[in-house]
Amino acid sequence: MYAYAQNDNLSNAYSCYQRASVDSAKMFIDRAIKEDINKNNAQAWCIRGFIYKDLYKKYETGKIRSASRDTAISDLFIAYRLDSVSQENKTNTYAGLDFLAATYENDAASNMDSIHFHEAIVAYNKHKSVMKRIKHITNINTLDVQFYDALGEIYSLYFAGVNDFEQKRKYLDSARKAYDAVLAINPDDYSANYGLGRLYYNQAANIMTNLPFDAPLPLLNKTQDTCAHLAKLSLPYLDKAHKLEQLKIEPVKGLEGDYYLLHSTDNYLYYRNLEDKLRQQKNNKEDPEVLQAKYNEFITLGDNFLKIKDYEKAKDSYESALQIRPNEKYPKDQLQVIESIIGQNKK
Amino acid sequence: MKKLYLVFSFFLLLSASAFGQFEQAVAHTKVIYIYNFTKFIEWPPDYHQGDFVIGVINASPVLLSELNKLATQKTSGNQKFVIKNFKSVEEIDKCNILYIPEGSNNMLTEALKKLHGTSTLLITESEGDAKKGAAINFIWKDSKQAFELNKANAEKNHLTVSSSLKTLAAVNIE
Secondary structure (H helix, E strand, C coil): CCCCCCCHHHHHHHHHHHCCCHHHHHHHHHHHHHCHHHCCCHHHHHHHHHHHHHHHHHHCCCCCCCHHHHHHHHHHHHHHHHCCCCHHHHHHHHHHHHHHHHHHHHHHHHCCCCCCHHHHHHHHHHHHHHHHHCCCCCCHHHHHHHHHHHHHHHHHHHHHHCCCHHHHHHHHHHHHHHHHHHHHHCCCCHHHHHHHHHHHHHHHHHHHHCCCCCCCHHHHHHHHHHHHHHHHHHHHHHHHHHHHCCCCHHHHHHHHHHHHHCCCHHHHHHHHHHHHHHHHHHHCCCCHHHHHHHHHHHHHHHHHHHHCCCHHHHHHHHHHHHHHCCCCHHHHHHHHHHHHHHHHHHC | CCCCHHHHHHHHHCCCCCCCCHHHHHHHHHHHHHHHHHHHEECCHHHHCCCEEEEEECCCHHHHHHHHHHHHHCEECCEEEEEEEECCHHHCCCCCEEEECHHHHHHHHHHHHHHCCCCCEEEECCCCHHHHCCCEEEEEECCEEEEEECHHHHHHCCCEECHHHHHHCCEECC
């Protein structure tokens, strides 16, 4: 911080600031900054920035729309711009801005709930704006991913919680935009893929279950078309989420639901069995009768997928069967058949 | 300044998982169909007495729940809907509609014998059942629940089928 000030108001302000008499410091610095001598004085703007920073800490901590904090940031940026000489002063100014940017980040994080999230968005955007201006943006993408994942989740919760169609659409769009923002940064983000897949799935299930019993059959038909369309939109996201986190049950459950809605029986059974398998692994329980039934079902699925030349799923099914009965010859033979077909196809 | 990155992640842990509705959605679709059928089919006068009974053989809990919702929300003309879940063919008594879900398809032949001479609308959901005696058979077509109509099977049981229903069927079995 500056070692001395050059005139009465400024020196008084600085002196009060050093004694932590922040209210008096404010009075002097506001006078000082209006004086012609200080209009282009980096020191004066810097001192004012730090005084307002302390005012913010004393009176407005946690308040998103804090005038003191905004003033502090604005003043420190002016000081940073005006000071072309002292590296030490620039370092101090920078540290003040970094601190204030971090307070916005904290406010964004602590307001990221279903009631205050609008405030979180304001705080987060202010945080980003400051960070961009001080060119300290190395981790902004990581933080964006966390922020928009959380925002997408909150919009999804709202989407699930409201009944009004227009409101639902609004939250669906907002959630989709939040997740899209994440996927634009990182297409392999699990939460965004899972969130979007779940969002489309839920919309499909919702529109169908909310259709009144006396809906005329042409409307039912049209709604089923929409439902199938949404289930199909959901599939690639849940599939990606499943591939990214193969031990997680939720994406598998979602894929099971999508295929059930689409009446793709083999795929539905495939994911239902996979869900059971994952749950069993989780619970570490083994019921011999249930295992035998699962083994049989995996074999049937493997055969069915082989028939329709879906070699990847056929292979998965036989491998799952082998995990249950490692010494069975049939799935081993079938896996060899598949390997041979895949090998020939590659040639 | 301590940063609170963890808070963003914290809410991700709260994510509401809601993948349990798919069976309900499909069951709901079927019940909408069933309710619509009651508007397009006319039962003989003695089936207009008392309650309008929808019987199901071994209904799943989800289907039963949807049918019971229908019963609380709607009527068929002046008749209240009553839902009966039969565990076996022997239990079947007089009903306006009998629905045999796919899982109970092995009871079709016995059920047809039991329903002989009655005016029960028989609804099934297995391939070929409309040719085996069902008046309506649920099928899947283009990823959608649809139905086959065998008008002759309905008329055998003295049910009058509106011509409009014929146009709404995915398949008409002659």
